[in-house]
Amino acid sequence: xxxxxxxxGFAGFPFAWDNNTYYAYNYWGFVTNNSLPSLTFxxxxxxxxxxxxxxxxxxSPGNMTVAxxxxxxxxxxxxxxxxxxxxxxxxxYDLAGAGLKDGDRYEIRDAQNYVGNAVVTGTYNGxxxxxxxxxxxxxxxxxxxxxxxxxxxxxxxxAFVVQNRGGxxxxxx
Numbered sequence: 001x002x003x004x005x006x007x008x009g010f011a012g013f014p015f016a017w018d019n020n021t022y023y024a025y026n027y028w029g030f031v032t033n034n035s036l037p038s039l040t041f042x043x044x045x046x047x048x049x050x051x052x053x054x055x056x057x058x059x060s061p062g063n064m065t066v067a068x069x070x071x072x073x074x075x076x077x078x079x080x081x082x083x084x085x086x087x088x089x090x091x092x093y094d095l096a097g098a099g100l101k102d103g104d105r106y107e108i109r110d111a112q113n114y115v116g117n118a119v120v121t122g123t124y125n126g127x128x129x130x131x132x133x134x135x136x137x138x139x140x141x142x143x144x145x146x147x148x149x150x151x152x153x154x155x156x157x158x159a160f161v162v163q164n165r166g167g168x169x170x171x172x173x
Contacts, residue, residue, distance in 0.1 A: 002044065003031040017050035023057050060085045060156075068097040068162075075099065076164040079111070084133045084156050092128035098162040100124040105167040111159035112152050113137045119160065123167060133158050 002022070022029070028037060030044035039047060041056040064086045071077040078098035082091055100106055101124065108120040108131065116137055120129050133155045141150045 002029065015050070017048070018053050020051055020054040021057070021061075022054065023059070023061055025058055062086070064088060064091060066091060066093060070099060076166075078162045080108075080131070080160040080162060082131065082133060082158040082160075084158065087155065089134050089155075090130045090132050093131045094128045095124045095162065096126075098164070100162075100164055102126055103167050105165040107163045107165055109161045109163070110135050110137070111161055113139050114161065115139050131158070131160060 022041065028040060030039040030041060032039065032044070032047055041051070045051050045054075061083070062085055065083040067081050069079045069081075071079070076099075080093065080098065084091070095104075095106060098106075104124045106120075106122060106124055107118045108129070110116065110119050113135065116139065119132060119135070122129065135155075135158065136152050138150045138152045141148070
């Protein structure tokens with residue numbers, strides 16, 4: 001969860017590392033200099049001097065968080081991540097966050113099954129689209145990998161790729 005390597009100890013380490021909220025079922029999620037056993041949150045704060053005003057919870061956040069990151073190099077592509085702590089089957093997502101304008105055609109793909117069929121396609125009209133949060137299909141693994149079975153993450157975590165396929169008088173292709 002949090003790991004920090006520092007060969008000169010922690011005195012004077014130049015990071016502003018505070019006001020964070022950590023969620024984990026494991027109390028021992030903090031590591032310094034790859035030492036084991038891991039540290040508890042209180043031991044971490046004592047050893048590093050960080051997270052003075054931070055909080056730790058052993059339960060899930062209990063809400064849903066949706067974040068969009070626009071692609072810096074391809075303005076017609078965005079990435080959406082959903083932390084689904086509510087166990088919902090879908091989330092309403094406004095494509096304006098991905099840079100779409102009315103009339104833009106779009107395609108949304110599950111990042112874990114990118115080569116599969118698009119999850120949602122259409123023409124943006126200002127209304128949110130429903131992103132499904134119960135995906136199970138994943139892209140196949142090619143080659144001789146035998147020690148790993150590719151499975152989709154549970155519904156608590158989803159990642160999508162939104163692509164603007166153009167069509168409006170805006171900045172689409």
